[in-house]
Amino acid sequence: MTDPDRSENPSATPQAGSFADLGLPPALLRTLGEQGVETPFPIQAATVPDALAGRDVLGRGRTGSGKTLAFGLPLLVRTAGRRAEAKQPLALVLVPTRELAQQVTEALAPYAEALGLRMAAVVGGMSIGRQVAALRDGAEIVVATPGRLHDLIERKACRLGHVRVTVLDEADQMCDMGFLPQVTEALDQVRPQGQRMLFSATLDRDVDELVSRHLKDPVVHSVDPSAGAVTTMEHHVLVVHGPDRYAVTTEIAAREGRVLLFLDTRHAVDQLTRHLRASGVHAAALHSGKSQPQRTKTLAQFKNGHVTVLVATNVAARGLHVDDLDLVVNVDPPTDPKDYLHRAGRTARAGESGAVVTLVLSGQRRETSRVMAEAGVEAKVTKVRSGEQELSRITGAKAPSGTPLDGPAAPRAKNTNAPFRGLGTSKDASRGAGGTSRKSGEARKLAEARKAARVRRGG
DSSP: OOOTTSEEOGGGOOOOSSGGGGTOOHHHHHHHHHTTOOSOOHHHHHHHHHHHTTOOEEEEOOTTSSHHHHHHHHHHHHHTTOOOBTTBOSEEEEOSSHHHHHHHHHHHHHHHHHTTOOEEEEOTTSOHHHHHHHHHHOOSEEEEOHHHHHHHHHTTSOOOTTOOEEEEESHHHHHHTTOHHHHHHHHHHSOTTSEEEEEESOOOTHHHHHHHHHOSSOEEEEOSOOGGGOTTEEEEEEEOOGGGHHHHHHHHHTSSSOEEEEOSOHHHHHHHHHHHHHTTOOEEEESTTSOHHHHHHHHHHHHHTSOOEEEEOGGGSSSOOOTTOOEEEESSOOSSHHHHHHHHTTSSGGGOOEEEEEEEOGGGHHHHHHHHHHTTOOOEEEEOOTTOHHHHHHHOOOOOOOOOSSSSOOOOOSOTTOOOTTSSOOTTHHHHTTOOOHHHHHHHHHHHHHHHHHHHTTO
C-alpha cells in the first residue's frame, strides 16, 4: 500500500504516559483504573487521538498488542450521548470469528456500561431470535461476524444507515475466509460520511482493496512487528521420527501449565483429544464443528485452568486471548506463513514471554523452513525423541498419568510409540506397528468358523 496521501509515521509513536494524556473522558478513565489498565500500549497511544478526532484509521499491530481498546474506546466515546432506534445501530465492529466477537464484546462491555451504551453480539451458532430481539430493543454498538450480519440484514432485522463509526478487526482473515463480499456489502450500507477504522496484524492483498475503496485519507499507524518477530517469543522446530510423534505430543500435553495444540482437521483434533483424555491429560477440543455454547464453555474452562490442553484447528488462531499461555505447539505444521504468525500470536501476548514449537517429520523440514522464512522467523532445529531430557527442557514434557478421565481406556498396543492416525501418518500405519487390520481379523474368524463346521460334519 503506497498511497502517498496517507499519513504514516510508525517511528514517531506518541509516548503517552497515561490514558488521561489521550483525551478520554473521566468516566472511561475511572473504568480503566477499575479494570487495572493504567498505561496505553503503543498501538493505543498512536491511534486513539486520531480516532477520537474522527479520522479514518489504518492500524497494524501484532496480535495481543491492545487493538481492541485502540479502536473500542474512541468508538464508544464518539457514540456516547446518542440512542439507537429499533434495528438501527450507531456503531459496527466486524470480526471474522465467533470467539473474537465474544472477546471484543466482553472487553468493551464495562466501558460501554460506563457511558450508558448498549451492546449486542451478532454471531452464527447462537439463537438468531435473541439477536433479532436485542436489535429490536435498540443497541448502539453491534459486534458482528459478516455471515450472521448478512442474514439479519436479509431478514430486515438490522439496518446500517445510521452507523457512524465502523471498525474492521482482523480484516485480512475476513478476506481469507471468503467474507469480502459481505464486508463490502456492510460498508456500502453504513453512512457514507461516517468514520471507518481498520485494524489487523497484517495489511495485505484483499485488505488493500477495502482500504482504497472505503477509507478516506486514512492515517496509518504500524507500531509493532509481526507476531513472529516478538523478542520475547522463542521458536523451535522439533524433528521427530514418524511413529514417535504420538508419544512426543502426549508428553508435551502432559506438561505443567497450559498448552495450545494446533492440528489441521476437525477429525484429527477430536481423535487426539480422546487419546489425551484417555492418557490422563485434561484436554478439550475446539473447532468449527462444535456448537457455539460448546466452544464458549471450552474456552472458559481453558482460561480458568480446568482444561490445561486446548486442541484446536485454526479457528483458535485468532481472537483467542489467554493470560499466561506460554506454549503453542503446531502438531501439524502450518503451510502458510500468516497461519504460522497467527498461531504463534496466541503466546507472548502483551509483553509476556512464550515459545512456539513445531513438530516436523524429516520429509517436512524443507517446506517448514520455507514457511518460517516467509514469516520472518528464525527457529532452532532440534531432533528429539519421547522420554528424552532435551524434549523436556524445551517444552516441559513429562510422562502422563495414564489414568483415563472418561472411564476405562481402550486397550492399547504394547508399542507405546505406535503412530497416531491424524498426526501425519497413513491409514495403514498400524499394520507396521504390529497391529492387525479389521479385514484380516474378520477373514481369520470366518476361516475358524468354517473349520469348526467341517469338524462337526466329521470332515
